[in-house]
Amino acid sequence: MYNKEKEIRFKVKEGDIRNYIDSFLEHLGGTLKGNHYILDNSKGKIDWLLYEFIPGFQLVIGDVYMKQSTVVERELEANTDHLHIGIFKSGVIHHQFEDDSEVLGPQESKDIFISNGLFPIEAHLPSYQYSAVGIKIKRGTFSQLLPHSDALLEELFPSNTPMRYHLKKNNEVEMLMDEIFHSMTLKDWKNPLVMAKGLEIFTFVIQSIQVSKGSDELYGLHxxxxxxxxxxxxxxxxxxxxxxxxxxxxxxxxxxxxxxxxxxxxxxxxxxxxxxxxxxxxxxxxxxxxxxxxxxxxxxxxxxxxxxxxxxxxxxxxxxxxxxxxxxx
CATH class of the missing domain: 1.10.10.60 (Homeodomain-like)
Structure with missing residues (x-):
């Protein structure tokens, strides 16, 4: 019987984005120069830009393509103080089931995921390229930026109940995602434009959640x-x-x-x-x-x-x- 080879598997403590970078450097390799993390070896390719232009508001943007099966175990935060938002721009997924009855791909992902740090999720980094924006924001920073939305945050995550939500991107967020990835290609003005678009994306995502709550468009996981x-x-x-x-x-x-x-x-x-x-x-x-x-x-x-x-x-x-x-x- 075949003995399954060990996949690349390591743990990351939820919360600060620097926890992720430290673990990726240790287990996957790559380099971190300033706010730019680059991995390009036999394990895969990652190209991330990292920003914390407001205390408690962290932004990561870029592309991932893993050549080896890679699983990231996200450890729970003891006292969760972060809201985690992931917005997927694109990913080529090829799928065809054995009887040829279902074929899927390539396709554009239109998904937004919102959670607190209370789900012990295992993230399987896929063997296809995808692009995404990740936002980690502390509750205090959230309240400073959007004081009128404090009630929304408590409604989504009452008493730090473990929750994870899924939402489809609307046209405004879709357009901003195109713009922020275009800003990454610029030689001059890149950083301020990426930071500005990151704040816009965050604002429109929260606005979209506000509009969608109570409907089937915003679906939560207990x-x-x-x-x-x-x-x-x-x-x-x-x-x-x-x-x-x-x-x-x-x-x-x-x-x-x-x-x-x-x-x-x-x-x-x-x-x-x-x-x-x-x-x-x-x-x-x-x-x-x-x-x-x-x-x-x-x-x-x-x-x-x-x-x-x-x-x-x-x-x-x-x-x-x-x-x-x-x-x-």
Missing amino acids: IEDYNRLIEIKEKLLSNFEQKVVLEELATEFGISVSKLKRDFKILFNTSVYQYFMNAKMDEAYKRLQSGKYSVSEIAYDLGYKNLATFSRMFKKVKGLSPTDVAVIK
């Missing part, structure tokens, strides 16, 4: 939902030969299909099918690199009855054929 999703994830990863059927999965865990799809998207920023397929192809990639198994052995072991289907799927997800990986030592 701690019991989180625990259920971890069990679902473990079931998916326990058997790569299985065929995932949402109706059966939802029934087994006592929820509706619509809730399963919404909750999974909120926590993992991908669909159940996409998550399973990416994990499956990550496993195939590691086995190919080990040199211990043939392409056909791996395909059949992962539940594929047709070698051509496996090869086509692998290339869609990883961007190269299985035989190309097999010769990489």
Whole structure:
């Protein structure tokens, strides 16, 4: 039986963005020059700009593409004082299920995620490139910038209840995301323009939350939902030969299909099918690199009855054929 190679896995304490950079430098490598973090090695590529132009308001913007399976365990804050906002601009996701019935990609992500630091989330850095803006803001700074929105913050996170919300970007935020990434390409005036756009994005995101609260557009995840999703994830990863059927999965865990799809998207920023397929192809990639198994052995072991289907799927997800990986030592 195949012994699964260890993935890159490390912990980051939630809160200050510097915690992330310190852990990334230690476990992935790269360099930090001023406010610019760059990683470009066999593990992957990261290009981040970091800003803290107001005390308690931190902004990170840039691109990520990991070549190796990488999991970041986010440790809880003892006394959470931060609001965490992630806005995804783009990501190329290739997905095709075994029976060719569903094909997805490339696509633009239109997602915003908002949380406090009370979910012990494992973030799987995907094997496709994505661009995003991250904002970490202390509650005191939030109150200084938007004093009229204190009630909104308490409504979203009553008594520091563990919560994570998902929201689609509106046109204003979409436009500002384009502008802030364009500002990154400028030689002159880059820093002030990026900082200004970062504040605008934050303001419009909070405004969008205010408008959307109480509707289906703003969907929250409670701690019991989180625990259920971890069990679902473990079931998916326990058997790569299985065929995932949402109706059966939802029934087994006592929820509706619509809730399963919404909750999974909120926590993992991908669909159940996409998550399973990416994990499956990550496993195939590691086995190919080990040199211990043939392409056909791996395909059949992962539940594929047709070698051509496996090869086509692998290339869609990883961007190269299985035989190309097999010769990489």
